[in-house]
Amino acid sequence: MQRLDEAAIRTIGIPRLLLMDAAGRAVAQAVRELIPAPAQDVLVCCGLGYNGGDGLCAAWYLTRWGYQPSLIITGARAHLKDEPAAYARILEGLGQSLHELTGLERAEALREPMSRASLIVDALLGIGWQGPLRPLQERLIRLMNQSGKPILAVDVPSGLDADTGLPNPVAVKAAMTVTFGWPKQGLLLGEGPAHAGQLLVEDIGMPASLLSGLA
Ligand SMILES: NC(=O)c1ccc[n+]([C@@H]2O[C@H](COP(=O)([O-])OP(=O)(O)OC[C@H]3O[C@@H](n4cnc5c(N)ncnc54)[C@H](OP(=O)(O)O)[C@@H]3O)[C@@H](O)[C@H]2O)c1
Numbered sequence: 230m231q232r233l234d235e236a237a238i239r240t241i242g243i244p245r246l247l248l249m250d251a252a253g254r255a256v257a258q259a260v261r262e263l264i265p266a267p268a269q270d271v272l273v274c275c276g277l278g279y280n281g282g283d284g285l286c287a288a289w290y291l292t293r294w295g296y297q298p299s300l301i302i303t304g305a306r307a308h309l310k311d312e313p314a315a316y317a318r319i320l321e322g323l324g325q326s327l328h329e330l331t332g333l334e335r336a337e338a339l340r341e342p343m344s345r346a347s348l349i350v351d352a353l354l355g356i357g358w359q360g361p362l363r364p365l366q367e368r369l370i371r372l373m374n375q376s377g378k379p380i381l382a383v384d385v386p387s388g389l390d391a392d393t394g395l396p397n398p399v400a401v402k403a404a405m406t407v408t409f410g411w412p413k414q415g416l417l418l419g420e421g422p423a424h425a426g427q428l429l430v431e432d433i434g435m436p437a438s439l440l441s442g443l444a
Pocket residue numbers: 234235238245248249252276277278279280281283353354355356357358359360361362363366383384385409433
C-alpha cells in the first residue's frame with residue numbers, strides 16, 4: 230500500500246491533499262453514520278504523520294457538519310507535515326484548539342475528555358510506523374481501550390502491524406475501521422479482525438490500474 234500511495238502521488242500525479250481529503254471525508258461520514266446528532270462529543274486523536282492528517286481532515290468535515298470535535302495531537306503542532314498542517318491551520322482558523330501531547334505524563338489528562346466522548350477517532354498511526362510502539366503511543370492506546378468508548382480507527386487500528394495483524398505490543402480495539410483503497414493484510418490476518426471491528430473499505434481515488442501494476 231505504501232508503494233501504491235507513492236505511485237498515485239509521484240507517477241500519476243494525484244496531489245496528496247486530494248487523497249487526504251477523500252480519506253478524511255470518508256472517516257467523517259462514518260462518524261456521522263454512527264452518531265447522527267452533531268451535538269455529541271467526538272474526540273479525535275491524531276499522530277504527526279499522514280494518518281494523523283486524515284484525522285485532522287475528518288475533524289474539519291465534522292466541524293463543517295456542526296460537530297464540535299475535541300482534538301489532540303501526539304507532539305508539537307510545528308512537527309506536522311505540509312498537508313496535515315494545512316488542516317490544522319483551517320481548524321485553528323475556525324476556532325478549534327489542538328491539544329498538543331508532548332510528554333507521557335500529559336497522556337493521563339486525556340482520561341477526562343475520553344470519559345466525556347461518545348466516540349473516539351483513532352488517527353494515531355496507520356501503515357507508516359515501525360514497532361515496537363513508543364511509550365506515549367502505547368499509553369494512549371491503553372487509555373483508549375480502557376475508556377470503554379467506541380473507537381473508529383483510521384486505516385488501521387493504531388499499534389496493529391499492518392502486515393502481520395499482530396499488536397506491537399498493544400493495539401487499539403476498534404468498533405469500526407475505515408480503510409482506504411484496499412484492505413491491508415494485517416486487517417485480515419492474526420488478531421487483525423478482532424482489533425479492526427467492522428471493516429469499511431473506502432475508495433479515495435487510487436486508480437485500480439495501480440493494483441495490477443504491482444503484481
Ligand atoms: N498517499 C497518501 O496521502 C495516503 C493515501 C492513503 C492513506 N494515507 C494515510 O496515511 C497513512 C500513512 O501515513 P504515514 O506514512 O505518514 O505513516 P503513519 O502511519 O502516520 O506513521 C508515521 C508516524 O508514526 C511515527 N512513528 C514511527 N514509528 C513509531 C513507533 N514505533 N511508535 C510511535 N510512533 C511511531 C512517526 O514518527 P517519526 O516521524 O518521529 O518517526 C510518524 O509521526 C495511512 O495509514 C493512511 O491513513 C495516505
